[in-house]
Amino acid sequence: MVEVRAVHKSFGSLHVLKGVDLRVGRGEVTVVLGPSGSGKSTLLRTINHLEKVDAGRVAVDGSLIGYRRSGDKLYELRERDVLKQRTRIGFVFQNFNLFPHLTVLENIVEAPVSALKRPRAAAERAARELLARVGLADKADAHPEQLSGGQQQRVAIARALALEPKLLLFDEPTSALDPELVGEVLDVIKDLARQGTTMIVVTHEIGFAREVADTVVFMDDGRVVEQGAPADVLDRPRHDRTRAFLSKVL
Numbered sequence: 001m002v003e004v005r006a007v008h009k010s011f012g013s014l015h016v017l018k019g020v021d022l023r024v025g026r027g028e029v030t031v032v033l034g035p036s037g038s039g040k041s042t043l044l045r046t047i048n049h050l051e052k053v054d055a056g057r058v059a060v061d062g063s064l065i066g067y068r069r070s071g072d073k074l075y076e077l078r079e080r081d082v083l084k085q086r087t088r089i090g091f092v093f094q095n096f097n098l099f100p101h102l103t104v105l106e107n108i109v110e111a112p113v114s115a116l117k118r119p120r121a122a123a124e125r126a127a128r129e130l131l132a133r134v135g136l137a138d139k140a141d142a143h144p145e146q147l148s149g150g151q152q153q154r155v156a157i158a159r160a161l162a163l164e165p166k167l168l169l170f171d172e173p174t175s176a177l178d179p180e181l182v183g184e185v186l187d188v189i190k191d192l193a194r195q196g197t198t199m200i201v202v203t204h205e206i207g208f209a210r211e212v213a214d215t216v217v218f219m220d221d222g223r224v225v226e227q228g229a230p231a232d233v234l235d236r237p238r239h240d241r242t243r244a245f246l247s248k249v250l
Contacts, residue, residue, distance in 0.1 A: 001026040001167060001198045002047065007056035009042055016042045018222035019056070024167075024215070027196040031209040031230075034219035035245060040202040043219070044169045047200070048089040049082050060089060061166050087115050090160030094172040096152040098144040098159070104131065105140040108159045116163065123162070130158040134188050150181030157188055168192065170201040206249055210234055218242045 002024035009017040017039045024030045032040050045051040047058055049066035057074070058065045066082055067074040077085070098107050108127035112118040131137050134154040144152050153173055160168060170189065174182040186208050192199065193212045203209065209216050209230055216233040218226045218241075226239045234250075237243045 001061055002200065003059045004047065005057050007046055007058065008054045009046060009051060010054055016222050017046070020224055022217065022224065024198060024200060027198055028214040029193045029199045029201065029212050030215045030217060031213040032200065032202045032217045032219060033204070033209065038219040039222040040219055041171050044171050044200065044202060047169060048086050048091055083115070087163045088166045090163060090165035090168040092156050092160050092168065092170045092173050094175045096144070096156045098152055098155060100144050103140065104136065104142050104144070104155050107155060108162050111159065112162050127158070127162060130161050134158050148181060149177045150184045153177065153185045154188055166198065168197055168199045170199065170203070172202050172204070174203065174205060204249060206234065218245065
């Protein structure tokens with residue numbers, strides 16, 4: 001489903017991604033761990049072309065993201081074509097990014113109606129089903145400011161699901177939450193995993209990684225240092241840098 005090959009990304013003189021390779025199979029959950037500044041969030045943003053790669057390539061479901069190939073050359077897609085690709089890749093940010101002036105229902109309906117041109121009535125029915133799925137059926141008419149952080153993040157997940165994406169990306173979805181609210185968001189993500197949703201989750205929640213991930217990836221200094229099954233990476237890490245990181249977070 002996802003193939004990241006030899007991806008480099010710099011911001012000015014700061015080399016953030018240094019030849020990253022990553023493969024994610026259909027229906028798999030990959031959890032990406034690593035210290036702050038290791039390139040985890042930038043990696044996610046290159047997968048849906050919120051950040052353009054400087055070298056290498058990203059493909060999702062067999063299609064290059066952000067580019068088209070003609071012979072041996074790559075040409076950047078027009079913005080409207082990139083936006084169409086993004087409708088197949090759901091992205092859940094750490095700070096929710098809900099529209100404050102819209103109700104919960106309107107937040108979820110907006111993208112299917114505007115980007116996919118779905119009839120509003122059908123989009124609203126689907127949105128109510130998604131709200132029930134994340135345990136917020138009674139919050140359709142509320143505004144984001146009336147919700148807890150955990151509830152807002154669950155709305156953000158429902159909003160991402162409304163486009164029926166092939167892939168879901170989570171960028172530290174619980175880092176902005178009070179500790180007692182973390183569980184309710186992780187439970188929704190676990191349920192998605194049980195249903196076979198393909199996901200890449202950047203998180204510091206080691207227990208979640210151990211329980212849900214098919215593959216754990218440890219990044220440091222813009223590189224994938226180690227990857228494998230949760231039991232191997234978390235319990236028997238091969239690399240000194242992985243051991244040092246885990247000793248501080250476990």
